[in-house]
Amino acid sequence: MRRFLFATVATLTGFSAAPIVAQTAWDAPAFISHVAPAGASIFLISPHGGDIGGLLTFRHEAGPVGLGYRGSLSDENGGDGIAFAGGIDISGFLSRSVNDAPIDVLWWSGAGLGIGDNTVISFPLGAMIGWSGSGDGVTFNPYAGAHATLDFFTGNDTNDVTLGASFDMGVDLVLPSGWIVRFGGAVGDREAFAIGVRLNT
Numbered sequence: 001m002r003r004f005l006f007a008t009v010a011t012l013t014g015f016s017a018a019p020i021v022a023q024t025a026w027d028a029p030a031f032i033s034h035v036a037p038a039g040a041s042i043f044l045i046s047p048h049g050g051d052i053g054g055l056l057t058f059r060h061e062a063g064p065v066g067l068g069y070r071g072s073l074s075d076e077n078g079g080d081g082i083a084f085a086g087g088i089d090i091s092g093f094l095s096r097s098v099n100d101a102p103i104d105v106l107w108w109s110g111a112g113l114g115i116g117d118n119t120v121i122s123f124p125l126g127a128m129i130g131w132s133g134s135g136d137g138v139t140f141n142p143y144a145g146a147h148a149t150l151d152f153f154t155g156n157d158t159n160d161v162t163l164g165a166s167f168d169m170g171v172d173l174v175l176p177s178g179w180i181v182r183f184g185g186a187v188g189d190r191e192a193f194a195i196g197v198r199l200n201t
Contacts, residue, residue, distance in 0.1 A: 023153070024050040024074055024087035026112035027124040028192040029055055029184030030051065030168040031070075033143040033165040034093075034104035034130035038062040039181050043196030048186070049114065050074035050083045055194055066093035076116040087112015087122070090173075094127070103131045108147070118155025124148065128168065139174035149190070164189030172198075 025048040031041075036059055043055040053074020055187025060066050071086035075139045089110035096104050113121045123152050146167045153160045170184035180198035 001079040007167075009017070021049040023116055023118050023120045024048070024053075024072065024076070024083040024114040024174035024191070025120070025149075026070065026087040026114055027071070027089075027110065027122055027147065027149055028166055028168070028186035028190035029194050030089075030093050030108065030128070030145075030186065031170060031171060031182070031184045031194075032064060032068070032089060032108040032124065032126070032128055032168075033095075033141060033170060033172065034128070035063055035132060035141045035172065035184075036068070037167060037198045039131075039198060041180075041182055041196055041198045043108035043182070043184075043194040046192060047074050047085065048190045048192045050076055050116075053083075055196070062091060064108065065197060066090075068110075070112075070186060080133065081116065082113060083111065085114040088092060089124075093131075101131075102133075105128055105129050118129055118153055120154075121152045123150045127136075128170065138168075140171060141174070142169075142171040143168040158160050166190035 028048050038059050039058045040062050045055040055072040057070040059068045074083050078085040087110050091108035094105040101125040109125045111123050124147045128143050128145035131142030148165045151162045166186045166188035168186050173181045182196050185193045
């Protein structure tokens with residue numbers, strides 16, 4: 001299973017495909033990590049296909065276990081209105097403590113859509129590696145990986161199917177106060193950036 005997932009992602013990232021255009025993508029930044037916090041997180045986001053907006057995510061359990069949910073609203077890039085993007089992700093561990101090092105490997109997938117001038121339905125498949133460290137009372141949880149996405153476009157301007165690939169990165173900082181500050185980004189066919197916090201409820 002591990003070899004299949006890595007081979008699939010590696011193969012798909014080798015394709016040269018048209019990036020998602022003029023429509024907000026739900027799957028970037030991925031915010032899938034070995035220690036993704038449970039509960040709700042809120043972000044200021046610059047999504048691919050949109051301008052500045054807000055993103056809300058929620059997980060029932062910490063780490064890549066069970067389902068995650070997300071939804072965002074942003075100004076539509078090249079449009080006159082508000083774009084919505086939302087989806088559900090599922091993930092799990094492929095390996096824990098690789099070669100006795102504190103490195104975890106995980107897979108993730110999901111389904112979601114972006115709605116604006118057009119509609120795109122997207123199905124990502126990816127892998128992440130992550131590790132944890134600490135210093136001065138702050139715990140650092142960086143992670144990085146890649147994912148491929150199959151997009152189905154429909155609307156007034158286009159009816160198309162594309163395959164794209166993106167590289168993902170992020171870090172969660174657990175502060176001594178208990179607050180978790182979260183950064184995430186993506187480059188490639190999905191270019192996006194977000195910064196936010198896990199809501200302490």
